[in-house]
Amino acid sequence: MGQNVAVSNLLLIEDDDAIRTGLELALTRQGHKVTAAASGEDGLARLHDERPDLIVLDVMLPGIDGFEVCRRIRRTDQLPIILLTARNDDIDVVVGLESGADDYIVKPVQPRVLDARIRAVLRRGERDASDSTAYGSVTIDRAAMTVTKNGEELQLTPTELRLLLELSRRPGQALSRQQLLQLVWEHDYLGDSRLVDACVQRLRAKVEDIPSSPQLIRTVRGVGYRLDPPA
Incomplete structure (x- = not known):
């Protein structure tokens, strides 16, 4: 490894x-x-x-x-x-x-x-595939490994960025906390949903207009989270 x-x-x-x-x-x-x-x-x-x-x-x-x-x-x-x-x-x-x-x-x-x-x-900070996708006011640029909101770059940690990238690979698809633990954190053990939930909370505070009423990163009750597809 x-x-x-x-x-x-x-x-x-x-x-x-x-x-x-x-x-x-x-x-x-x-x-x-x-x-x-x-x-x-x-x-x-x-x-x-x-x-x-x-x-x-x-x-x-x-x-x-x-x-x-x-x-x-x-x-x-x-x-x-x-x-x-x-x-x-x-x-x-x-x-x-x-x-x-x-x-x-x-x-x-x-x-x-x-x-x-x-x-x-x-x-988590390594470059991804080269494409750019807009989700309302939020734009994810995989080539530059940057995320902007209303044209201004957001300051994301490598973990927050990787979480957003993994969700954006499957817009509209619910990913379980266990799937995200493997994809983002590369954890061999499962069950520690606290890592995922805390990171989602921090990410929402940066990308959502109203973090308490998220429109981009949705909670799928009993499963995990999904990123709503671009309009």
């Missing part, structure tokens, strides 16, 4: 010395360039200096926690973020995803799993 993905620059924000050192070493061996930070404040400072391709962010940090770090990054940047959480609690996961994270992994982290998730996220 990941043979077609170039070496990536990662920012690892983890306060536990042993975990940080272990992950830094393991990810370097997997072909990544890793910059490590031991706190949220340090991580935010390094973000501006290093300009990484992806951020691996621990939730439990001294000072400002991972949720707040994620929120601050999302105010100005759409870089991919993978959260590391010590517990698989619904609240922790949901808060992290609503803060703007693209994916999450529960500790203890297996480096090979983390590497696979990193490469999956980075593949």
